[in-house]
Amino acid sequence: MTELPLIGEAIAVAAEPRLAGAKIGVVTFPGTLDDRDAARAVRLAGGTAVPLWHADTNLGDVDAVVIPGGFSYGDYLRAGAIARFAPLMSKIIDAANSDAKLPVLGICNGFQILTESHLLPGSMIKNDHLKFMCRDQVLRVENSNTAWTLDYEAGQEITVPLKNQDGQYIANEKVLDALEAEGRVVFRYVGFNPNGSRRDIAGISNAAGNVVGLMPHPEHAVEAGFGPQSLDGVGSSDTDGLGFFTSVLNKIVGGSK
Amino acid sequence: MPRIVVDVMPKPEILDPQGKAIVGALPRLGFTSFSSVRQGKRFELTVDGEVTDAILAQAREAAETLLSNPVIEDVVNVEVVEA
Numbered sequence: 001m002t003e004l005p006l007i008g009e010a011i012a013v014a015a016e017p018r019l020a021g022a023k024i025g026v027v028t029f030p031g032t033l034d035d036r037d038a039a040r041a042v043r044l045a046g047g048t049a050v051p052l053w054h055a056d057t058n059l060g061d062v063d064a065v066v067i068p069g070g071f072s073y074g075d076y077l078r079a080g081a082i083a084r085f086a087p088l089m090s091k092i093i094d095a096a097n098s099d100a101k102l103p104v105l106g107i108c109n110g111f112q113i114l115t116e117s118h119l120l121p122g123s124m125i126k127n128d129h130l131k132f133m134c135r136d137q138v139l140r141v142e143n144s145n146t147a148w149t150l151d152y153e154a155g156q157e158i159t160v161p162l163k164n165q166d167g168q169y170i171a172n173e174k175v176l177d178a179l180e181a182e183g184r185v186v187f188r189y190v191g192f193n194p195n196g197s198r199r200d201i202a203g204i205s206n207a208a209g210n211v212v213g214l215m216p217h218p219e220h221a222v223e224a225g226f227g228p229q230s231l232d233g234v235g236s237s238d239t240d241g242l243g244f245f246t247s248v249l250n251k252i253v254g255g256s257k
Numbered sequence: 258m259p260r261i262v263v264d265v266m267p268k269p270e271i272l273d274p275q276g277k278a279i280v281g282a283l284p285r286l287g288f289t290s291f292s293s294v295r296q297g298k299r300f301e302l303t304v305d306g307e308v309t310d311a312i313l314a315q316a317r318e319a320a321e322t323l324l325s326n327p328v329i330e331d332v333v334n335v336e337v338v339e340a
Binding site: 078081082115121123127129172 | 267271274278323326328
């Protein structure tokens, strides 16, 4: 499926044809909001987006999976709690834990689903200030060796939108110490902690680095003219989120670093 | 019909932002005797017929797996209430 840019010639990068063979599944639950943006991000990065439905009982032949943001099941019970038991989730959990180490990215509500699934440790509770927050957020990439961050440099600062109400990442001190020691804190909030997350953590990975979850939204920062403008005039751009998708696509086709 | 009541509370060591907001609002209504509020959840599971030990065990398992998240919450009570 070809995707026309919304404005002129404003595709941020010339997508490499060799990436088109990589298939990234994008899961839709009842109440998911950002599945179309996530699929668009996959296409703009050069890959092929495959829509997946929560009630599906197999993953088809996808090479990676994005669990996008939104309010699956209206956030009833706890954010992500009911989605976690959807038929497709058990397949994703098995594939993520298998020797094949299916790359899985959970964004916002997708991150909440991954913690509820125990693919990632800890949990999210309501923002410490109790308000829904929507802003352009600076993040520091702490680990550039995960399946989803290979195209970044460790220490690189990126700006992507953040929008959530239950975004306060918490875990006990022992888990937090282990995450730090094992380099599994993948993203940290820079300059401002928007929700009270422990140790400014914005995103983490599993031990193998194939499963990554974060609260901010890289899929909303993939196209010039439609992402966050540079907050400080240097170092950031509208397309800082594109690297998530090019990272995994390059890894799948066997390129990149 | 009997119901099984399950009570879930945020873990004591976890800040409860909702409880904090409520304790802040109480004095505005003149309720000045309460120094802390924690907000939890109550679930009522209706059973068609008698609550057997097996059904109660199922309710306990459901409480630990779906109704609560052990990372942030404790199941503080599971009891049978006759209608």
